[in-house]
Amino acid sequence: xxxxxxxxxxxxxxxxxxxxxxxxxxxxxxxxxxxxxxxxxxxxxxxxxxxxxxxxxxxxxxxxxxxxxxxxxxxxxxxxxxxxxxxxxxxxxxxxxxxxxxxxxxxxxxxxxxxxxxxxxxxxxxxxxxxxxxxxxxxxxxxxxxxxxxxxxxxxxxxxxxxxxxxxxxxxxxxxxxxxxxxxxxxxxxxxxxxxxxxxxxxxxxxxxxxxxxxxxxxxxxxxxxxxxxxxxxxxxxxxxxxxxxxxxxxxxxxxxxxxxxxxxxxxxxxxxxxxxxxxxxxxxxxxxxxxxxxxxxxxxxxxxxxxxxxxxxxxxxxxxxxxxxxxxxxxxxxxxxxxxxxxxxxxxxxxxxxxxxxxxxxxxxxxxxxxxxxxxxxxxxxxxxxxxxxxxxxxxxxxxxxxxxxxxxxxxx
Amino acid sequence: xxxxxxxxxxxxxxxxxxxxxxxxxxxxxxxxxxxxxxxxxxxxxxxxxxxxxxxxxxxxxxxxxxxxxxxxxxxxxxxxxxxxxxxxxxxxxxxxxxxxxxxxxxxxxxxxxxxxxxxxxxxxxxxxxxxxxxxxxxxxxxxxxxxxxxxxxxxxxxxxxxxxxxxxxxxxxxxxxxxxxxxxxxxxxxxxxxxxxxxxxxxxxxxxxxxxxxxxxxxxxxxxxxxxxxxxxxxxxxxxxxxxxxxxxxxxxxxxxxxxxxxxxxxxxxxxxxxxxxxxxxxxxxxxxxxxxxxxxxxxxxxxxxxxxxxxxxxxxxxxxxxx
Numbered sequence: 001x002x003x004x005x006x007x008x009x010x011x012x013x014x015x016x017x018x019x020x021x022x023x024x025x026x027x028x029x030x031x032x033x034x035x036x037x038x039x040x041x042x043x044x045x046x047x048x049x050x051x052x053x054x055x056x057x058x059x060x061x062x063x064x065x066x067x068x069x070x071x072x073x074x075x076x077x078x079x080x081x082x083x084x085x086x087x088x089x090x091x092x093x094x095x096x097x098x099x100x101x102x103x104x105x106x107x108x109x110x111x112x113x114x115x116x117x118x119x120x121x122x123x124x125x126x127x128x129x130x131x132x133x134x135x136x137x138x139x140x141x142x143x144x145x146x147x148x149x150x151x152x153x154x155x156x157x158x159x160x161x162x163x164x165x166x167x168x169x170x171x172x173x174x175x176x177x178x179x180x181x182x183x184x185x186x187x188x189x190x191x192x193x194x195x196x197x198x199x200x201x202x203x204x205x206x207x208x209x210x211x212x213x214x215x216x217x218x219x220x221x222x223x224x225x226x227x228x229x230x231x232x233x234x235x236x237x238x239x240x241x242x243x244x245x246x247x248x249x250x251x252x253x254x255x256x257x258x259x260x261x262x263x264x265x266x267x268x269x270x271x272x273x274x275x276x277x278x279x280x281x282x283x284x285x286x287x288x289x290x291x292x293x294x295x296x297x298x299x300x301x302x303x304x305x306x307x308x309x310x311x312x313x314x315x316x317x318x319x320x321x322x323x324x325x326x327x328x329x330x331x332x333x334x335x336x337x338x339x340x341x342x343x344x345x346x347x348x349x350x351x352x353x354x355x356x357x358x359x360x361x362x363x364x365x366x367x368x369x370x371x372x373x374x375x376x377x378x379x380x381x382x383x384x385x386x387x388x389x390x391x392x393x394x395x396x397x398x399x400x401x402x403x404x405x406x407x408x409x410x411x412x413x414x
Numbered sequence: 415x416x417x418x419x420x421x422x423x424x425x426x427x428x429x430x431x432x433x434x435x436x437x438x439x440x441x442x443x444x445x446x447x448x449x450x451x452x453x454x455x456x457x458x459x460x461x462x463x464x465x466x467x468x469x470x471x472x473x474x475x476x477x478x479x480x481x482x483x484x485x486x487x488x489x490x491x492x493x494x495x496x497x498x499x500x501x502x503x504x505x506x507x508x509x510x511x512x513x514x515x516x517x518x519x520x521x522x523x524x525x526x527x528x529x530x531x532x533x534x535x536x537x538x539x540x541x542x543x544x545x546x547x548x549x550x551x552x553x554x555x556x557x558x559x560x561x562x563x564x565x566x567x568x569x570x571x572x573x574x575x576x577x578x579x580x581x582x583x584x585x586x587x588x589x590x591x592x593x594x595x596x597x598x599x600x601x602x603x604x605x606x607x608x609x610x611x612x613x614x615x616x617x618x619x620x621x622x623x624x625x626x627x628x629x630x631x632x633x634x635x636x637x638x639x640x641x642x643x644x645x646x647x648x649x650x651x652x653x654x655x656x657x658x659x660x661x662x663x664x665x666x667x668x669x670x671x672x673x674x675x676x677x678x679x680x681x682x683x684x685x686x687x688x689x690x691x692x693x694x695x696x697x698x699x700x701x702x703x704x705x706x707x708x709x710x711x712x713x714x715x716x717x718x719x720x721x722x723x724x725x726x727x728x729x730x731x732x733x734x735x736x737x738x
Contacts, residue, residue, distance in 0.1 A: 001443065001444050002443070002444055002447070003444040003447050003448075031710070070581050070596065070597075070599060071581070072577075072580045072581050073573045073580050073623075073624070074574075074580065075573070075574045075624070075626045082444045084624060096601055097601070099601070099603070100601045100602055100603055103603040103604045104604060104605075224454070224457040224458060224460075224461045225457045225460045225461045225487075227487055227488075227489075227490045228490070229489055229490040229491070234489055234490075237489065237490075239489075241457050241486065241487070242457070243450065243453075243454045243457075243605075270488070270489075271485075272484070272485035272488050273485070273488030273489045282447065282450055282451075283446075283450050284449075284450040284451075284453035284454045284457070284486070286488075297461045321601050334610075336606050336608065337606075338606075339458075339461060392604070393604070393605070396603065396604045396606065397606070398601075398603055398604075398606045398608065400608055400610060405608070405610040405611060405612065406600055406608075407600045407601045407602070407603070407608045410601065410603045
């Protein structure tokens with residue numbers, strides 16, 4: 001059985017938490033005591049109805065305000081797959097939280113209220129899904145019961161959405177009419193919308209192919225830690241602990257160490273102390289090289305015939321996440337890419353993207369919280385990167401404020 | 415890249431995978447994926463911090479952490495000590511197991527006692543029915559962090575346990591007072607963990623955040639790990655109180671309404687004796703335990719943790735105060 005991570009984007013008003021509650025409820029993943037707790041909490045708010053949204057809003061202030069502020073994770077499974085549901089807030093002031101949730105997602109569910117159609121936040125959530133390179137997008141047109149389960153209403157919204165999606169980089173799109181409140185087309189096919197012959201939401205979640213989303217071609221291994229037991233029997237042992245960011249590496253393969261460019265061969269690959277022949281994408285292994293060369297945390301081992309770009313100059317889309325300071329040309333930060341950290345300075349802001357209208361804004365002087373822009377960076381040490389849209393793991397980077405130590409920017413290298 | 419729009423997703427044809435290399439030789443198993451992620455996180459701790467520690471309780475989650483740490487750093491030893499904050503009300507089976515495991519893995523074991531903190535700080539110990547020292551562990555934990563200058567503490571908390579934990583980051587920043595601020599968590603993007611802190615601050619790291627209770631049991635079974643015996647069915651004299659079975663030990667203050675009963679029980683979680691309830695069970699092996707949990711309709715903490723039942727935000731409040 002494999003694992004699918006999906007993010008749900010939308011606001012409480014769109015029925016997002018209700019949708020997750022419905023998925024958990026209809027797949028029998030809500031346990032008796034959790035249900036009782038929800039019933040208790042629902043009653044204490046005097047609205048009588050059992051509120052499935054209470055399952056995901058975990059913090060006191062979220063329950064008080066009835067909104068999702070930060071990302072919440074829920075876990076459930078069906079006989080076919082295990083799921084990690086990432087519940088992200090929909091309001092524009094929490095865009096950075098949505099970006100956080102979207103960064104690891106295989107699939108995004110974007111909720112659209114059937115009464116309102118494609119709205120500003122639909123555009124915003126779609127841009128984030130596209131920019132973060134989420135391979136599969138499911139648009140759930142919710143509250144179909146409130147528009148008379150009308151096929152025409154559905155087709156009109158679906159067409160508007162497809163026109164919007166054409167401006168973005170969405171590899172695989174599915175549009176489903178649902179009612180989260182009534183459970184229509186979530187797990188069970190709707191009796192109220194016989195005209196819809198496509199899949200239910202759960203069916204998409206269970207069947208979408210996540211294997212083919214992984215980059216299996218570019219061998220990239222970031223060194224996290226050097227294992228040197230220095231005991232009598234392991235006196236000369238020097239193993240590089242890390243994770244395959246993408247591609248695969250084999251015993252005997254010729255490799256290059258970046259940024260130095262030194263070449264060697266893989267002498268041995270180990271997992272948990274046992275020798276294995278090959279390591280593939282996302283596996284955490286230990287690599288031993290034939291030659292005794294100077295390698296430390298932050299270095300990258302790559303296939304000799306498939307090299308990333310190694311440069312001190314890079315351009316990236318950035319989502320700015322600091323609510324206390326702005327980003328301006330000339331500002332200096334730490335760039336964390338893979339396991340490497342290097343100082344960098346902002347050369348320029350090329351343009352900002354209006355995340356609601358997708359318009360490019362020129363001559364932008366600074367970025368504020370939740371702004372998205374294309375920027376040019378110069379780093380102190382060379383960075384070995386791939387373009388984010390080709391290789392999510394090796395094209396991603398964060399900016400860290402050196403004085404506050406806070407993560408202030410999410411970068412997708414272009 | 416073209417925008418392929420369809421009203422329903424078709425299952426991809428085998429030919430679509432022709433350029434995918436040999437990755438398709440096997441479908442990844444979720445346990446392998448969770449394990450690889452946890453090992454990656456363990457190594458980030460070793461790579462980013464100077465004085466990490468692994469918080470070890472003798473419970474199944476921290477036993478899982480120790481196995482993951484062994485795999486992460488093999489053939490070397492685990493490069494950080496195991497730290498146990500002992501309430502003095504722990505099950506002897508759990509503390510014996512703790513000592514055995516530390517010896518077996520060659521790890522340094524640090525134990526600090528809540529009892530000592532109570533004396534040194536002249537703390538008032540909770541009394542009466544359902545009194546527990548569990549909450550006092552926070553003081554001892556923060557003192558221990560300060561004593562050894564730990565900058566990162568690895569813990570076995572999982573997001574599926576409890577709703578405040580469902581919100582917490584994998585690298586969870588704590589200020590110099592050990593406090594968690596749920597409204598100002600650092601964005602945590604991709605697998606890029608930011609462990610930069612100032613002196614005196616620390617980071618709590620949860621490598622098995624994304625595991626469920628069943629994942630932990632399945633992993634223990636797959637790895638062939640022996641657990642403390644209290645996890646399996648055994649006869650035990652218990653206090654029956656409010657429908658729950660507590661171990662009949664002198665550290666629990668009796669109430670006139672308590673009934674003393676002998677039942678066949680096992681423990682689903684192992685914490686402080688005063689706030690951990692047993693469940694009636696005949697499951698004597700890991701397989702049987704997994705079978706029981708799979709059909710159970712009650713969550714782990716709901717069934718066995720008395721400390722979470724007090725208010726809707728009990729865990730959130732404890733964590734804000736510096737708890738694990």
